[in-house]
Amino acid sequence: MKVRIGVVGNGAIAKYRHLPEYASRDDVEIVALCDIIKAKAEKLALRYDVKKVYTDYKQMIEKEKLDAVSVCTPNYLHSEITIYALKHGLNVLVEKPMATSMAEANEMIETARKNNLVLMVGQNQRLAPMHVLAKKILESGMMGKVNTFRTVFGHGGPEHWSQTGKWFFDKKQAFAGSLADLGVHKVDLVQFILGDIDQVACFTDTLEKKECTVDDNAVAILHMENGIMGTVETSWTYKPIEENGTVFFCEKGTLKMAVEPDAPLVAYFAEPGRGRCVFEVPQIQTNEDGGQFSTGVIDGFIETINGTRENPVSGEEGRKALRAILACIESAASNRKVLVEEVN
Numbered sequence: 289m290k291v292r293i294g295v296v297g298n299g300a301i302a303k304y305r306h307l308p309e310y311a312s313r314d315d316v317e318i319v320a321l322c323d324i325i326k327a328k329a330e331k332l333a334l335r336y337d338v339k340k341v342y343t344d345y346k347q348m349i350e351k352e353k354l355d356a357v358s359v360c361t362p363n364y365l366h367s368e369i370t371i372y373a374l375k376h377g378l379n380v381l382v383e384k385p386m387a388t389s390m391a392e393a394n395e396m397i398e399t400a401r402k403n404n405l406v407l408m409v410g411q412n413q414r415l416a417p418m419h420v421l422a423k424k425i426l427e428s429g430m431m432g433k434v435n436t437f438r439t440v441f442g443h444g445g446p447e448h449w450s451q452t453g454k455w456f457f458d459k460k461q462a463f464a465g466s467l468a469d470l471g472v473h474k475v476d477l478v479q480f481i482l483g484d485i486d487q488v489a490c491f492t493d494t495l496e497k498k499e500c501t502v503d504d505n506a507v508a509i510l511h512m513e514n515g516i517m518g519t520v521e522t523s524w525t526y527k528p529i530e531e532n533g534t535v536f537f538c539e540k541g542t543l544k545m546a547v548e549p550d551a552p553l554v555a556y557f558a559e560p561g562r563g564r565c566v567f568e569v570p571q572i573q574t575n576e577d578g579g580q581f582s583t584g585v586i587d588g589f590i591e592t593i594n595g596t597r598e599n600p601v602s603g604e605e606g607r608k609a610l611r612a613i614l615a616c617i618e619s620a621a622s623n624r625k626v627l628v629e630e631v632n
């Protein structure tokens with residue numbers, strides 16, 4: 289039996305990632321698309337041979353016999369649509385950041401639990417082969433203890449990615465700027481690999497983006513429960529080249545991911561004569577046209593629904609990333625260090 293899918297929000301992420309990844313699977317049928325701009329839904333419906341198009345997600349959920357939905361709308365709508373779908377018996381894959389507050393995230397997780405349904409969050413960085421392998425390398429002890437890290441995600445801004453992306457700049461719809469858009473990926477990644485963040489100290493600013501009520505740049509120090517500390521930088525003003533790399537500085541050397549163009553994952557050893565080791569992994573995805581390929585998110589979602597795999601990014605994991613970002617926002621606003629446990 290095929291998993292019957294509906295996709296709410298037919299903008300950039302639906303077009304570049306969700307729809308092609310669903311369409312590549314034999315065990316999925318894309319049954320309906322929904323966007324408040326009907327022409328967008330119709331255009332993608334034509335491309336993917338989808339029979340039904342809606343402008344109201346409630347109608348789509350009520351009229352179609354779906355098993356699951358992807359929620360690919362602006363951030364402020366994630367919780368509303370997710371909770372509605374879960375209450376109607378559908379599994380949900382919601383884009384990152386999963387919600388705009390802890391209260392919303394808590395309700396989403398609780399509704400999924402009560403209804404015994406899958407709730408997955410589109411935090412795709414932890415699924416990238418280079419990051420999966422980096423975690424294994426660190427766990428193997430090859431690099432010794434991790435002392436500190438640096439992780440960066442910056443590009444020229446969402447206006448280069450999405451035609452309808454004005455909402456990214458509006459605090460009411462996005463709740464935060466580069467931190468919510470890019471930082472949430474990186475705090476998820478470092479928590480996936482290293483453990484939980486317990487304290488943050490963050491600066492944010494809006495340096496270039498006009499008519500923007502959110503940050504276009506942020507720099508934060510992240511401290512983890514296990515004592516590791518590092519920094520995250522996020523930016524919508526890095527041009528013309530995107531940065532999406534992470535470096536772990538360890539007892540026995542340095543491990544770099546998506547930093548060197550010829551070596552997506554590379555270890556440098558401190559021991560004299562040992563040199564460097566380049567691992568065979570694909571480059572990281574970029575926001576640029578040529579940079580799209582399967583993220584593994586849809587595979588993870590469908591396999592979790594089919595019961596063949598554990599949810600690779602549960603609601604609880606998505607909430608952890610959101611919480612760290614909310615702590616960064618609070619730190620920047622109050623000009624002090626913030627304990628993650630303060631954010632509820």
Ligand SMILES: NC(=O)c1ccc[n+]([C@@H]2O[C@H](COP(=O)([O-])OP(=O)(O)OC[C@H]3O[C@@H](n4cnc5c(N)ncnc54)[C@H](O)[C@@H]3O)[C@@H](O)[C@H]2O)c1
Pocket residue numbers: 296297298299300301302322323324325328343345360361362363365383384385410411412449450451452453454469
């Ligand atoms: N995982 C990733 O790497 C990644 C990358 C980019 C964006 N995203 C996330 O995906 C989400 C969407 O981002 P995007 O870049 O596709 O934005 P976008 O503006 O291109 O697309 C959003 C779409 O939602 C539609 N929409 C708005 N309100 C709606 C409603 N009530 N019902 C149905 N449709 C509605 C808009 O018309 C638009 O087509 C955001 O949460 C963003 O953070 C994730």
